[in-house]
Amino acid sequence: MTLLKAIVRPDKVDAVKDALEKIGAGGMTVTEVRGHGKQKGHTAIYRGQEYNVTLLPKMQVEVVVADSEADAAVQAIIRAARTGEIGDGRVFAIPVTHSYKIRTGELDTM
Amino acid sequence: MTLLKAIVRPDKVDAVKDALEKIGAGGMTVTEVRGHGKQKGHTAIYRGQEYNVTLLPKMQVEVVVADSEADAAVQAIIRAARTGEIGDGRVFAIPVTHSYKIRTGELDTM
């Protein structure tokens, strides 16, 4: 199995969720993160001083899928999250050796 | 080594922590997340409109253990976090190639 770790714009989570559901991904986990990449950040002003805020709000969507579905899921995420502007984010694919369902205690074979 | 990434109910974190301590896991990292799986979500009502809240609050517990201890840790987590109801969550096992202690700078051999 593969863990897809996607860093996307905060306002793209709903679209990504819908896209993943459509291709039948069973579940997902979302985390608020802040990130920094090509995107420049913005200046903030506190008490008259300008600061460079380099870590911008992003959302991380994590979904574990069967290896065979990984490609489709990556494409679904990319299609849903893309705006074409700098700051769209990344998808990282990470191998997962086992997955367990806590409710049943069983190894999950997806 | 193996990273166990467990998504559990928010009120099970203490139990999971205790269970992991009992089997001698050295540390853990906890993140607030929201997740979606079999569990249906609930309806929220804002200004008279019903919304379907599909991402529910969960906690993610991450613990890196020696490969030999992974199975015991998984079982400990499952035992502590299970209620038997939908929404109990998952444990994913992910390979870790190296682990470093920042304090000493040394490679950690667990």
Place this chain on the structure above:
Amino acid sequence: MTLLKAIVRPDKVDAVKDALEKIGAGGMTVTEVRGHGKQKGHTAIYRGQEYNVTLLPKMQVEVVVADSEADAAVQAIIRAARTGEIGDGRVFAIPVTHSYKIRTGELDTM
């Protein structure tokens, strides 16, 4: 590629970010977490009762780098985040099989 997952003290994020930028790492993702390891925690007092707070605030810095750069990045992180006191945290190295740029949809070769 490798995902470096570093758990560091909250006030070390800026230093870690600077160190990673200096060695040319392209981006990073930061998450607020709470962690527990060797560090004892502290006692909190609510309504006259002492509680043992075992999960302390940490920040998790995740950065995906080419395998060849992983070592340098680990060293950079360790140098920037170390205080030598208990609670400095860990760096875990996790294999990444693919990385995609959402903006372009391309596989990222770092």
Place this chain on the structure above:
Amino acid sequence: MNQADTAWMLIATALVLLMTPALAFFYGGLVRSKNALNTMMMSFISLGFVGVLWAVAGYSLAFAPGNNWIGDTSRLFLRGVGLEAQGTIPHYLFMCYQGTFAIITAALISGAIVERMRFSAYVVFITLWALLVYSPVAHWVWGGGWLADMGALDFAGGTVVHVNAGVAALVAAICVGRRSDYRSSGLAPHNVPFVLLGAGLLWFGWFGFNAGSALTASPSAGLAFTATFLAPMGTLVVWTLLDYTRSGRPTAVGAATGIVVGLVAITPAAGFVGPMSAIALGAIAAVPSYFALQWRAKTSLDDSLDVVAAHGVGGTVGALLTGVFAQKSLNGLADGLLFGNPAQLGIQATAVGAAIVYSGAVSFVLLKVIGLVIPLRVEAADESTGLDVTQHGEEAYVHGGGSSMQGA
């Protein structure tokens, strides 16, 4: 000069001033966190620009003698306003009291256009609006204008404040257009406790607004106080029961909204109706606003925080019901429908209609003209990033010790 009246009006004025920060929290809690400061600033800034302009010119246009339609320029820069009594309180104080009304009325409009209107355009708009719309309408009713002559009853501003702002909000929501993600995502309030805090402080301040409108520490103030006390209680009960009936779960946002709607509705009636009428008026007023709000959310009108449903509809219903429940034995002025004077209802309707037409028309022209000079909306990318960062260079909440910032 009456010292007791002065004591009461000192605190009443402070209470109404507090309503603007309270509104900032009521509104600010309802938006997403990336727009929290922008929304709050839309209230706070009225304290600056509208407040200063009120002293410079607005007060004169509203309260200097003038004619039936507008005051004159005799009190520009507060000329001739001094320590002497206006009624039974210092003239200065009277001017401040009335200024607080102008400030909050302008700020109310912001609820319709939060999360996308450009801050500079907004500031220009409400400042001019306070001068060109608020001041004349206030003159019509309280400055000896034609609505006063006609016998319209508006104790503390159902028409002048709420209908007036509600209509401007409607026009603004249309002119500025809807949020780009309106109806496509949840748009849930980011901090409901702030909404409750706002509602609580608004109620507190509203005692100054309504009971202060007696301008004396008199039985009339006591009557207005009592109505302001009881009407929102009636609304809160009905609103909660409506919520409960429809979904089994009475919401906190609903409770806060219900309280505000009750306060809005009782505003024109406060010093004119008895306590049981106040409860009834509050209870009745819950229904149209409740359903207006539900219905609006299904339309394409992005009146984001439902200013029209709460203030427009609530104010109109209150103004009309004033013509139903008013009781000459209590207010010495006029009876309403229930007490044998159906004509009053017609007068009330005329006043509401006049405010709708005037405020609607001038607000529209103002926005169109401003839009020629300054774009009314922020860039789409800025809307997506959030207005706090893009309009104000700040984030409302920073965690992790600001670890994402570096000195420039």
Place this chain on the structure above:
Amino acid sequence: MNQADTAWMLIATALVLLMTPALAFFYGGLVRSKNALNTMMMSFISLGFVGVLWAVAGYSLAFAPGNNWIGDTSRLFLRGVGLEAQGTIPHYLFMCYQGTFAIITAALISGAIVERMRFSAYVVFITLWALLVYSPVAHWVWGGGWLADMGALDFAGGTVVHVNAGVAALVAAICVGRRSDYRSSGLAPHNVPFVLLGAGLLWFGWFGFNAGSALTASPSAGLAFTATFLAPMGTLVVWTLLDYTRSGRPTAVGAATGIVVGLVAITPAAGFVGPMSAIALGAIAAVPSYFALQWRAKTSLDDSLDVVAAHGVGGTVGALLTGVFAQKSLNGLADGLLFGNPAQLGIQATAVGAAIVYSGAVSFVLLKVIGLVIPLRVEAADESTGLDVTQHGEEAYVHGGGSSMQGA
């Protein structure tokens, strides 16, 4: 009619009304975030149901002549309550002022049963409780009832408000049962700044509560004000020093609690004691509440926000110490133990005892009867999910732009 008294009572009434939203924040900050709105709604809803019922019936039962035990029905629906003076202020205003007391007393009880009581059962309970417990007890002390006859001193409601609510809280905590995770996990306050905000606004409002109980802008009000000013300062100092001595770290929750305990304790005494006595009373009252709170947390009694320790114990201590520190030269009524009249202490104890017995018994019966119709607790799964979502369909805080929601 006295205009200065009217001015003071207008604002005093508004101040007491504000205490209920303030309580919502004091309580709401102490619970976990998944129950924040439910806890706040438990205060806010009292403004609706208890408030309306007060006007309809409660006022009559408490303040209409009646007999030694209860008022009569002559003022149902506020019949005969009008613009005329009650004392030196408009009768309407007097009715509102007293209504604010009923509202907050009922809301105080909620602290004992937050995080698990079903909202509908709670609303029914406090509404009936206000009518069947609060109104009679208020009549005993302030409506010309038997405790007044006996000479019990209760300036602003140590017995009527705090002991009364504290006992009902104890009974409710027992009847509803403890939270399923009580004593198994940390149960830490989710937002301590809200607790401090609540305490600050409560203190502010309490000046209306205590100094307003003079019902006049008189030296007596000034005396009550001074006591309300100084007593919590004494409590705050002692509470902080106790915290410091025990752990080296004075807590913010402790400071907020200390302030409230001081306010509770001075309530019955406010207009009867001198300023140095007020400081002493506040300082002394810190001790029993501090240790009651510590001890309670080790028992199986899940009085979640310590209503018993703060209001029950604090109110009792205050009522008794009123019998110690009262000074006829200041209040014109009676001396306490320290000024040569030990009998007063006995009278005070009788009043407290009567409130304990009556409130305890009727609260118990009420809860048992309601429990037959509506389960007092939410389902276990709902308790675990949190009451905000399950009882109100809302979350207090939504981050990330509500990205988890989709229109139905």
Place this chain on the structure above:
Amino acid sequence: MNQADTAWMLIATALVLLMTPALAFFYGGLVRSKNALNTMMMSFISLGFVGVLWAVAGYSLAFAPGNNWIGDTSRLFLRGVGLEAQGTIPHYLFMCYQGTFAIITAALISGAIVERMRFSAYVVFITLWALLVYSPVAHWVWGGGWLADMGALDFAGGTVVHVNAGVAALVAAICVGRRSDYRSSGLAPHNVPFVLLGAGLLWFGWFGFNAGSALTASPSAGLAFTATFLAPMGTLVVWTLLDYTRSGRPTAVGAATGIVVGLVAITPAAGFVGPMSAIALGAIAAVPSYFALQWRAKTSLDDSLDVVAAHGVGGTVGALLTGVFAQKSLNGLADGLLFGNPAQLGIQATAVGAAIVYSGAVSFVLLKVIGLVIPLRVEAADESTGLDVTQHGEEAYVHGGGSSMQGA
């Protein structure tokens, strides 16, 4: 005894008391979340220790006859303070009113040393400071001391409160030293809505502070009210425009700061100047504080929340401008420069200078002496962890149900 004055001063005193919790939020929102409670406690604790000491001794040193430099001990423990009139209000009430000033003045200092000063050392410092610095300086100006004799104008405490606290803040920032991460990281405010809440409540309370300083419900109070109403509006407009000009983005923290600076600057002038002068004074005062704040941030002086720029500079500018804008026709006392009396400016400067020298010197000695017994700073590790946990054993915000805690 005047009842109307009493009514006004009852509420005015409550308003000023509320300013200290308001300050807790203004300051608390500006720090990082790990220090939020500690910062808030620094304000709240003043309500305890400074408040009690005021009743015990401070009042006597400030307001008992004494000599030109300090009061005497005749009113220690409030001996001879009773229900009788002081001026036209109960003496007790006068004492409370003045006490609120001592409390908030001491608390103001905390802004300079948050996020690193040891709580116990801080408490000792402000308690002694209130006695040894505040009381004498208050006596000079309001207790019949030498500055009063000289004809210095300080309506509500520009010199006594703001210059006094501002100088102590400067000295404290120097003595305690800068935060270990000062200028190395962002140090962004963790909760800007709290800053706005604080500013809103401060403005509200400030009406009690300034208009209450008339001690009567009189035209003079109305005049002071009007100035307190208009001056911050002027400051807010100018501050916003400065922000806008420099970066195109007017900040919310700036708006809140601007409001406070306007309130500070008008404090000495409130009852002495006309409304247009008040707007001008507020507008002018924005400039030096705005640039002082910018400049300070580039220096190594870690006056963390800019007490010096806001209160020191703002208070000085206000005191001097009082000598410019004062108008005998309004205040019956003295004209300023603009009205033909340049000498007044010199007197004002002398008063400011005296406060600077005295407060600076005594604050310095006090801190050095206390530092011999208690280290002024927390340990470096505690500073890095945050003062909430290390000084108070609490966290301000706990999410996820406190799941990290286990009963000891």
